[in-house]
Structure formats: structure tokens, C-alpha cells
Amino acid sequence: MKYSIEISKIIEGALKLDNLKVNSYTQLLIDKLKADGEAQDANRLSRILDMAQSKNLEPMNVGKSFKVPVDTESRVPIADTIMPLDAMEKVVFSEENSKNVDVFLLSYKNSDKLNAVGVGMSNTLLMYGPPGCGKTKTAHYIASKLNLPLVIARLDSMISSYLGTTSKNIRYLFEYAQKVPCVLFLDEFDAIAKARDDENELGELKRVVNSLLQNIDNMSENSLLIAATNHEELLDKAIWRRFDYKLKIDLPDRKAREALVEIFLGENLKLDSKDRSLISIALESMSGSDIEELIKKAIRKSIIFDYELSLKNIFDEIFEYRGFCANNCEDTKDVLKKQVRFLRELDEKIFSYIVIGNILGISKAQVGNILKG
Numbered sequence: 001m002k003y004s005i006e007i008s009k010i011i012e013g014a015l016k017l018d019n020l021k022v023n024s025y026t027q028l029l030i031d032k033l034k035a036d037g038e039a040q041d042a043n044r045l046s047r048i049l050d051m052a053q054s055k056n057l058e059p060m061n062v063g064k065s066f067k068v069p070v071d072t073e074s075r076v077p078i079a080d081t082i083m084p085l086d087a088m089e090k091v092v093f094s095e096e097n098s099k100n101v102d103v104f105l106l107s108y109k110n111s112d113k114l115n116a117v118g119v120g121m122s123n124t125l126l127m128y129g130p131p132g133c134g135k136t137k138t139a140h141y142i143a144s145k146l147n148l149p150l151v152i153a154r155l156d157s158m159i160s161s162y163l164g165t166t167s168k169n170i171r172y173l174f175e176y177a178q179k180v181p182c183v184l185f186l187d188e189f190d191a192i193a194k195a196r197d198d199e200n201e202l203g204e205l206k207r208v209v210n211s212l213l214q215n216i217d218n219m220s221e222n223s224l225l226i227a228a229t230n231h232e233e234l235l236d237k238a239i240w241r242r243f244d245y246k247l248k249i250d251l252p253d254r255k256a257r258e259a260l261v262e263i264f265l266g267e268n269l270k271l272d273s274k275d276r277s278l279i280s281i282a283l284e285s286m287s288g289s290d291i292e293e294l295i296k297k298a299i300r301k302s303i304i305f306d307y308e309l310s311l312k313n314i315f316d317e318i319f320e321y322r323g324f325c326a327n328n329c330e331d332t333k334d335v336l337k338k339q340v341r342f343l344r345e346l347d348e349k350i351f352s353y354i355v356i357g358n359i360l361g362i363s364k365a366q367v368g369n370i371l372k373g
Helices: 003-016 018-035 039-056 059-065 096-107 111-116 135-146 165-179 203-217 237-241 255-264 274-280 287-302 311-322 330-345 353-360 364-372
Strands: 079-084 124-128 150-153 182-184 224-229 244-247
Touching: 018 039, 018 165, 059 079, 096 111, 096 135, 096 244, 111 364, 124 135, 124 330, 135 150, 150 165, 150 255, 165 182, 165 203, 203 237, 255 274, 255 287, 274 311, 274 330, 287 311, 311 330, 311 353, 330 353, 330 364, 353 364
Parallel strands: 124 224, 124 244, 150 182, 182 224
Antiparallel strands: 079 150
């Protein structure tokens, strides 16, 4: 039956006198009805929900019920909730990862069809790879595409030195995700999901991992769980098995770097494909966050010192990042020599004498003399 998950959750919440669950899943059902063109039914449910809230619920209690849980010892919230905006979430995926993310999204969007044939949807995604490559942005992107709130766990609040408190906090967080359809995001996941056979860890960690496994197993189908780690080798083997989708997010390849350059430059500097290609080659081995910061730095300088941003300014920042700048060299000749050789060694066919000269503002003959010297 279509909308069976939402209807069953509303009934379950009503039987348990759980206003939060009833309100959350009724609103989700309203959103789905609107998306399916069932405006009349959606409006009728909206009126019922508005009447119920105005007559039976005190505004203060409604506000309290939607708040994320807090750590019992410190009273600090153990998560932050945001509603990502689609226009803000510009993510560049590899071709393979783009397909995997699309399948993950389609699984959620087609949950009714999947449940109708008894296979159920897959609602867990584990992302791993080097830092700064877009794992957090991917979580924001998925939440925005599904129009769901993103609940970001605060591990500094969740992890407690008191015996058993960390496991309780994990349970409270997952209970919240059971009641409120959302994307639950656990970043730095290895902090609570380390292998239980680690001899250096105390018994408390084993209890935390056991609690985590139980809560993942009981995860509501109307919420999604996304976890991210930079240290996948530390994760418990049982944790890996709990995630239906695994996404390795690596350093961006040349094509991805070129796309990132265009996104981060925006309207500040319009480059043709040839110049974007030159920059992307010079950015090899850099993470997406490093590329973003480098380009933002170039833009900031152009604004502060009131000059028009150019290709040379971008390369100046690349040279500084690579250590080929005046601060690290004895004289300007030595600086120029290092910069010329760096560019030439990237790709001799692409970085010809003329191209290098245009980037550095010197003649073709000067480039030749430096390389011969």
C-alpha cells in the first residue's frame, strides 16, 4: 500500500501518545502527497494537523518536543539540526560515486514500491576517504535533495567519561531519528565505532559499539543514517556489515578539480576550458577543501588590494601552497627558477615555453634560458 510506512508510524505514535512522531510523520505524508499531485488530500491533512496543534497542544510543549536530546550530565545538546538549502550544496562527484549516490536517493524515494514487494529500502551509507574531500558536503547534498533535516551528531557532547553515558546518548539520538524523519549524520565515526578487538581500548568501548550496532539495526526506514570517517581501517568489522552502501570519497581527479575551480571562482573570474585545465593540473594531489581555500584566498587578496583577479593570481597561490614563493627562497631568481621547473615537470606537452611564460609574465626566451641553466 502506498504511504504505508507513514500511516503505520502515525498510528504507532498515536497509540503510544507520542505527539512528536504523529506530527513528524503526518507532515512527511503531507509533503509526499503534495509531491504526488494529491493537493486536496494534503490540504485536508494540513488542516487536521493545524487544528490538533492549536487545540490539544501547548505551543511551549511542541517546541520542547522537537528539540534534540541533551547529554544527561552536561545538559549540552548531542546534535545540531539544520535544513540544507539545495542551491548551496554544490558537490562534485566522480562518475562512479555520482551513480551510487543517485541509487541511494532513489531507494529512499521509492520506499513504498520496495516495501510493496517485500524487499525494503536501504537507508544506511558509510563514506570514507582522506579528509577534505567532500564527505560532509555529500551529507548536506543528500539531505537537501530529499528535503529532510540534517541531524549532525556532536561527538564532543555524545562521548562521556561516565560509565554507560555514551551508550545512552547514542540511544537518545537514534530514538530522536526514529520519531523525526531526517538524515542522521555521524562524522568522525571511528570515535564510536572502533574495532572491539583493539587491546588498547577499555571494555566501555565494546559496550558503545554494541549499543551502536543495536541502534543501527532498529533504525527507522523513514530516516537515513550517514556515517563518515577518515580512518576506515579502525572500524569494527560488524559496523561495515550494517551499511548497505559504501562510498569511497577520494582526492578529486583532474576532471573533478576543473569542475571545482569553476564552482569556487564563480563570477569572480571567467576562464576558458584551457586555462581551467592548466589550473586543475597544477592542483594535483590537493583535496577539495584545500582547493576551495586556495581560490578563496586569491579572491580575498584581489578585493583587499583592489585589483582584477587573473590567471596569474591563481597560480601565485598555487606556488605559495607548493612552497615556491619568495618567503622560502633567497632571491627572486631562485623563486622564478623553481616555479618554471615546477610547471614544466607537470606536463611538458601542455606547459610549453609559451604557456609558462604567459602564466609567469615572462618571455619564451627567458623560460628557455631558465630550463637550460
